[in-house]
Structures are given as structure tokens and as C-alpha cells.
Amino acid sequence: MIRHERLAFGSHVLPSVPARPSIVAAALSHEPAPVHLTRIETWDWGWGGLLLFSLALFFRPQDQVAGLGNAHLSELAAIIGLTAMVFLNLSRRQPITRVTPELLGVFALWGVMLATVPTSLWPGGSFLIFRRDFLPIAFLFMLFVNCATSPRRIERICRVIVLAFGYMCVRVIFNYVRGIGLVEGDRASGPVGGFFENPNDLALNLAAFLPLALMYVKRPGPVLMRLVSAGIACLMLVVVVLTKSRGGLLGTIAMLIVFLLVSRSLTPGMLLALVVAGMLILPALPESFLSRMATITEGETDPGGSREERKQLLKNAWAVFLEYPLTGVGAGQFQTVELNGRTLWRETHNAPLQVATELGIFGPIAFFFLIYRGFGAALWTRKRLSWIYRRRRGKQARSGNGEEDGLSDRERVFLQTHGAAMVASLTGWFVCALFASVAFNWTFYYVLGLSVTARDVVRARAHAFARAKELVERERVVA
Secondary structure, eight states: OEEEOOOOSGGGOOTTOOOHHHHHHHHHHTOOOOOEEEHHHHOOHHHHHHHHHHHHHHHOGGGTSTTOTTSOHHHHHHHHHHHHHHHHHHHTTOOSSOOOHHHHHHHHHHHHHHHTSTTSSSHHHHHHHIIIIIHHHHHHHHHHHHHOOSHHHHHHHHHHHHHHHHHHHHHHHHHHHHTOSEETTTEEOOSSSGGGSSHHHHHHHHHHHHHHHHHHHHSOOOHHHHHHHHHHHHHHHHHHHHHTOHHHHHHHHHHHHHHHHHTTOOOHHHHHHHHHHHHHHGGGSOHHHHHHHHTTTOGGGOTTOHHHHHHHHHHHHHHHHHHSTTTOSOTTOGGGOEETTEEOOSOOSOHHHHHHHHHOTHHHHHHHHHHHHHHHHHHHHHHHHHHHHHHHTTOOOSSOOOOOOOOOHHHHHHHHHHHHHHHHHHHHHHHHHTTSOOTTSHHHHHHHHHHHHHHHHHHHHHHHHHHHHHHHHHHHHHO
16 A cells, blocks of 8 residues: 655655655756655654654553553653654754754753753752653654654644544543532642643643644535534534633633734624624533632732732742742742742742743743744744745735645635644643743643744745755756
């Protein structure tokens, strides 16, 4: 059986590339040249490790099946993927890893965290955070930039995430109806552990990954897939309401606005549909949800006083940063700080301040660099492919020398919509992260990985196609 997958980066181009005349013909006809790969050639265990890790991370079978808790499935998948990636690159006489600005940024943050361990208020605790939480993130991000090398591979990871959230949302709603897993009386929590368990973290992840489901609704494709994606998107919105997370609601609203704008979906018909949907949905929302959301602007109506407590935590975090501006208090040690004669025992509930207070001034520099690069990559991909699309339809291009992108129409549509979804995902994550200590959680680094690998695929394909055209011109000159 023959499968067709065009891998973007040179380190993954296998010996079954067609003879040069096929590439030359493709360059002359302005169509991308297919690379024919057999099933076993398409699969490599670097990519397989990344896919298996994503399945274990988002579906979390270790939290649901007795006996898998000590199996360390995600760790095994990561080790398999990294080992295969290194051996595969070395066997092809390639560097051990591709080096991108984002990978350097991740390892810069990694280095700052490690460098501040000796000055931490509790060095052992900070080293544990470094080893247990961020070291796996850094190496998995390296696996991401080396193995998510084609539109098909990126899309498969997106599908895993969307299906995982569909499954998770069904379980959350089912548990909520039965009164299981509720916190603070009536707030839904995640049905699994990890970075989905807390209601606020669950809402943050819903806001960050909901654009992937919307992407499949927006993109032309099979009707069944679009219907399933629309259903999952609706379930995700319902669960955001059930978590009663104020930060989650603000992040979801910001994400939806950005997605509609960047994907150019804010048409008069869409505006009318949103108004009608709002008129139907608002009266059906639980009173407990509406009263809790009202505390966003009316702090005196908050019976638990959490709004004022959060404001005080922000002031405390800023005071701690000013006291330890260079080295911070150490990863994970903000809660152990003594301020005004008492130990805080609380997190910052703000990701930028979390990094600043725990790692000092160099931490936020690396952290905001990664955020900037994520937004930049997504916007570049969207803009680049929108320009190609307009040009292919015969409209006047803004600029450029007429080069093609080396993508098929299906790949181009996917990556164009994917770019818009990533801008919205980063927006939803960032707004929610202003109310949560999630700087060292998986969510951001997965969204960042999906954003920058899509950009790298587009660049690599365009470069490969330009090289093919250059070969054509050289052969013409020789002839």
C-alpha cells in the first residue's frame, strides 16, 4: 500500500523521493511534487513517540485504568521518541536536533530555572520542579520541532487533542449531573488528574484548545467531521460554564473574538447568529454562574472574597519580585515566602508574575520571548497562506516575486485555518494565564509547538519548491 506524505524538513526526506524529472515537471507546472512513501517509511519512532505521548497526555489512561498508574506511559513514549529521533538524525548525518529560536527560548528558560536553584529559598524543592515539570517540557518541545514535520502530522496531533476534549467533556457533564467531582459546592472539575483536574485549569485548557475544534468546523471537509467538531465545540463551551471559572470565561470570550476576526468569520450573518444565540443561551444559564461572573466587576458581591484575595496576591507578588529581582525565590517557592511576618502559602495566580517572582528578571524575558514568537509564527502562517490563496485566485498580490509554496490545496487550507486557530488559542491561553500560575504547565508549550511547526513546514516547503525551480533554470541554461 502506498501512502503520500510530503515531509517538510531535509532530515526526514527518505530515499523514495521520485526522480528529478518529476520534481522538475512539478516546478514547471507550479504544482508541489509528491514524495511517495511506503507505510513503514512514513512511520518513524520519533514521530511515533510524540503521537503516543500526546495520546497519554490528553486522554490520560493512567488516571482511569487500574494498573496503569505506575506504568509511566507518557515517560516511556517520550523516551522512545527522543531516542529514535537522535538515532535517526545521526544515521542520516544530521545534527541531533533542529535549532529554532523557539527551542533556544525554551532551553533559555530551562537554563534560568536551573541557574536559580542554588539561590532558591528551598533548593531541593526548586530542583524537583525543574526535574519533574519543566525538564520533560523542554525535551518534548525539542521532539515537537523535529518530528511534527508535515501538515498531516500536525493535523493528527490536533485531532487527538479535539477527540480527547470531546471525551473529557462528556465525562465532566455526566459527573456534574450526578453530583460527582464538584468543588466549592457546584463547580465542575476535571475527570482526570494532571493539568485538567482543577476547575480553573480545566477552563484554561478549554479556552486554549477550543479553536482546534472550531478550525474543523470552519474548514471545508467531510460533513461528519464538521458535525462532530461542532458538537465537541459546544460541549467545551458547556463545560466552561460548569467550571464557573471567571478567568476561563474571559479567556474564552477573548479567544472567540480573535478567532472570528483572524479567520474572517465575522460576517453580518455570523453577527446575527451570535445575537440570536446569546438571546437563547443567556436566560438558560444557571443563576449560580451568573452571580459568580458578576463578581468580576462587583467585588462586594463575592461571598468568598476570592476577588479581593487575588488582588492582594498580585500586590504581594510584585513586592516579592522587587525584593528578589535578579534570582527570584526559586521555582515553585513563591508560596513559601514570608511577607510582613507571615508565610504566603498561596500561588501568584498570574503566570507572568509567577515567572518573575520565582526566576527573577531573566525568566520573564525568556517567557515573553516565547509568547511573542508563538503569536508571530501563527500570524505569519495565516498571512503568508492568505497571500498565496489570493494570488492563486488571480487577485493582485501585495508583494513578492511570484514564488509558490509547494503545498497542495488541502494542505494550504488546513494550515491557513490552523494559523488563525493558533492566534486564538494563544489569546485564550494568555488571558486565562493572567489569573493562573500555569507558566510551567504543558498547555502553552503544546500550543506554541503547534504554532511554530506549522510555520516551519510552510517555510521548508516553499524553500524546497524554490530549489526545484532553480534546478530547472540551471538545466535550461546548460541545455
